[in-house]
Amino acid sequence: MERDVLKIGTHELASRLFVGTGKYRDMDETRAALEASGAEVVTVAVRRVDLSAKGGESLIGHLLERGYTVLPNTAGCYTAEDAVRTARLAREILDTELVKLEVLGDERTLFPDVPATLEAARTLVDEGFTVLPYTSDDPITARRLEEIGCAAVMPLAAPIGSGLGIRNPYNLEIILQNAGVPVIVDAGVGTASDAAEAMELGCDGVLMNTAIAGAQEPVLMASAMRKAVEAGREAFRAGRIAKRLYATASSPLEGVIGSERS
Amino acid sequence: MERDVLKIGTHELASRLFVGTGKYRDMDETRAALEASGAEVVTVAVRRVDLSAKGGESLIGHLLERGYTVLPNTAGCYTAEDAVRTARLAREILDTELVKLEVLGDERTLFPDVPATLEAARTLVDEGFTVLPYTSDDPITARRLEEIGCAAVMPLAAPIGSGLGIRNPYNLEIILQNAGVPVIVDAGVGTASDAAEAMELGCDGVLMNTAIAGAQEPVLMASAMRKAVEAGREAFRAGRIAKRLYATASSPLEGVIGSERS
Amino acid sequence: MERDVLKIGTHELASRLFVGTGKYRDMDETRAALEASGAEVVTVAVRRVDLSAKGGESLIGHLLERGYTVLPNTAGCYTAEDAVRTARLAREILDTELVKLEVLGDERTLFPDVPATLEAARTLVDEGFTVLPYTSDDPITARRLEEIGCAAVMPLAAPIGSGLGIRNPYNLEIILQNAGVPVIVDAGVGTASDAAEAMELGCDGVLMNTAIAGAQEPVLMASAMRKAVEAGREAFRAGRIAKRLYATASSPLEGVIGSERS
Amino acid sequence: MERDVLKIGTHELASRLFVGTGKYRDMDETRAALEASGAEVVTVAVRRVDLSAKGGESLIGHLLERGYTVLPNTAGCYTAEDAVRTARLAREILDTELVKLEVLGDERTLFPDVPATLEAARTLVDEGFTVLPYTSDDPITARRLEEIGCAAVMPLAAPIGSGLGIRNPYNLEIILQNAGVPVIVDAGVGTASDAAEAMELGCDGVLMNTAIAGAQEPVLMASAMRKAVEAGREAFRAGRIAKRLYATASSPLEGVIGSERS
């Protein structure tokens, strides 16, 4: 079987699970969970250095040393301008063109501000960024982002951290049928079957953070998510059986003992 | 982490995926799919020897040589009497006390005949069989089967071979909350996420045949199912996040640039 | 349009909503709710007369005076024998051949005991009762009850009083496709859309008690249920539009202003 | 009980069902269906007069004569400019300030173009229109439209004419919890229970066209929808019972005959 590679911009990925690095208890747990997830791409946030704090252990140092592909996000930005500023700073820190674009609409839902996301995406694409935008599950917005030149589209399955799973597979299906770039479900996954379901729909990848970091045993859940994404991808490629209302026997009908039938 | 073992009767199993051996194109495909599934327990049917046929390659020989635990079924039986007869013949062939009891109600749905299943289960338990009964998702019937002394209960997720997935997780949940023996979802699984979902509900295992053998690429689907069952089990043990209607940020709220907020 | 009548045994009914009379605050509320529901058939339970209690107002007197068709139930019976005894007592009280047969399996789920229900149904049909059995949503059991001679089958949508709505429309669909007697959803309805959905599936009627009596405003909910059952029935008869993943415009495509299109 | 009135702008409505006038076989069917629906507000489209056609019977004449509140739409517009132009023309025809704003994103999904819808809404509100915008189920966009000054927001349940029903009740719930103006589900309803469900969620109204006009018997479906919207609204106001996994008896537990229990 030929290798099943996901291409995003110039990046070739064997793992279709993208993981965040937030909300872990400590660096050891972070390390172990990332390891267990098998992820190649990990997201980080850009924040002011806390000048009062002691250096402490460096997350980024660990990520680079282990060879992870670092995907800076613009989490926490509520305007196109802040998101663009944040993306530029991220590029300055790491000389990476990758950015997970988030422009949020409000603090309760953390849903994207669609017009501002489109605006920021235009600017960042023009500046040469490889833009992976977090967006709603609206097919029109997804297509616009692709037209703008984003390297992928990342529709939400449900609100960030809600764990509700794929609330609207119909919209995802429409997005997938019309997309020319990878579609990565970002946000809303709560458990393994959610991730598998996303992949079975034909999504190219899944990005999550809270579902792993917030589990009672994050490292075990990271392993579960790795297997779930692989399982869903393989099931998608293997071609599932059709759904039927009635049954079809799995054992032969011939040769059953019992005179009334044989 | 302690080993996560499933005990059924005297059998200790590391794999929670049980697979059938029907409907494969040929022995090579059967072999490869069983291998990819990682299953330890495989089901077989009891049928009259076709006296006109040449010997051909032996399924059972292969299964025993590879060390699979063989689980004979009574598929195709529509009366308690036929099912009991079939179970006795299976024991005679292989000196195994294991039997997957099926007493079917009709040919379109292949749903169980509940009273006949209860009757056959009583007889077989009395005769020392380790009985794994295929049953509906009715919690009352599941409890009766346990009271009778069945080693596990195997409620259907949906009609055999229908691929509809778990049609009624509520009943499964009730069965699980009240069961003192392993609960194995038998029948109805269509794709990987269905298997993961069953395990996340707390089921002890999943049994399937058509979902793998009927896929366009059975061997790849077998691998998907193996991972899905493991993923679902790990997710169940890891303790998923709670579901929320609203969002919770995965990146820190502090230290965001952008004057209006910082 | 010809009248849309439901025939059960010798009874012809214009209303397809069957309601219980339990759990109301008082007789006034009972009266008003029954009135608002538009139901013609109402269920009652058979219980020992409380010899210490003062006579109080008679429910049955009111029901007969208003011309309701009284359907005695065997609620609370856990054996075929008790159910049969209760049915006979009900017939003695009212000279009615109607009985809503319930033989329960346990007190937590109030799910039916399938074998005992079948046994009691046989006896009561032999004794000339018009038997409306409460049953699980198992298509095999539904068919057996019909074969025994029940005048209708009443599968549950979900546990009695749970308000979960139709947990498994697939089983109901199979029951409906194979039934030669009226199918009435009994138990589990929580709100108006649940009742409408049952009727849209093709059910011949819906029986409920808790969904109305347990609502914050029972009389208003009774009216809602009346309309919901009628709405669902009319929608079923009207023939709904097919489901499509994509859109179809409801306004004409021709003659739109705007040069780029016209 | 106080009258349950829906206020939109200066309009007070007793019926919460809004219906379109497209796709009917002829004027007689249109008339009969509108009548059966009990709707007070009906939508119409603005199109070029066909100069080659004979006068024919006037829809608008009938609507005004019967006292319907006419709600012109901007269906078929793909830019803010065209939508605004169309709204102005509609106002010129009828001296109404009402407009159902639609700015579509593409012809396959007929999903709204969110930024263009926001832009057109701003213009029309400034010009004194009472704007009812068709929008996606994105809570952020819904809030923006309210902030702009729209008189209501009309999120889609599913693609126009798809009949898929409420694909994402979670988003609707979030919209409802944060809305200060009426929320009317527009598009996607397929059958009666869909309409009832929308009202039970707390929506203030439902707008539909294809679900009625496309049914095999439009007039009967119109009646079904009228009842479904009323049923859903009443159920919402009546306060449904809570959902429980387990059962609660509707008949008294005391006084059951059968010694083992009494």
Added chain:
Amino acid sequence: MRIEVNGEPREVAPGTTVRGLLETLGLGQTRVAVERNRQIVPRAEHPSVEVTEGDRLEIVHFVGGG
């Protein structure tokens, strides 16, 4: 003479009929059914059937139920 009615012991005069018992209990006008030692006593026989020492009677009626 001791009998049991709805699970509770009662004293009744010898020769008491079912009908008489019902009247004593204030159930003369109420729609009830009567079981005597697990056998239904048809309404028509209430005036004639006498209860005897040790009889176990069930007197039931309709109450609200679902």
Added chain:
Amino acid sequence: MRIEVNGEPREVAPGTTVRGLLETLGLGQTRVAVERNRQIVPRAEHPSVEVTEGDRLEIVHFVGGG
């Protein structure tokens, strides 16, 4: 004098008013709105406004729609 109405060319006599045009088109009694070169001509001005060479008019009305 050539003008365009709803996308199609038409000949009208010089001095024709919007009102006149509508009557010629048999739309005298119909509820319509008229756009002239993308500007709406208010109904009150139909009798006074004259169409001129090359004018592009849109004449619209209500039709069934959802």
Added chain:
Amino acid sequence: MRIEVNGEPREVAPGTTVRGLLETLGLGQTRVAVERNRQIVPRAEHPSVEVTEGDRLEIVHFVGGG
């Protein structure tokens, strides 16, 4: 001597044992179970039990199934 095997008539020589029959049928090395007139013949008895006129035998084995 006529017997029936798996629903079909067969001729076998008098004195044929179950074991002998299986070998004749080329099933000597195959894992099968044998029912004779609805009674299982334990493997251990295959060499000793003789089939007799009119016996109805079922010879079954395992096949792929779910």
Added chain:
Amino acid sequence: MRIEVNGEPREVAPGTTVRGLLETLGLGQTRVAVERNRQIVPRAEHPSVEVTEGDRLEIVHFVGGG
């Protein structure tokens, strides 16, 4: 000389370079990016660019995030 760093006032000696400031703050070895009055100061220029009275600097790095 007063400047503002990450929203807080600071005193620095005149002639302090961005590089110098970072070292003073113990960030000499840390991967950070620096904005000076909303303009990024490329790393290459840290040694040369001097901060001046009233400058508003943002010094950011990567932290765990989703």
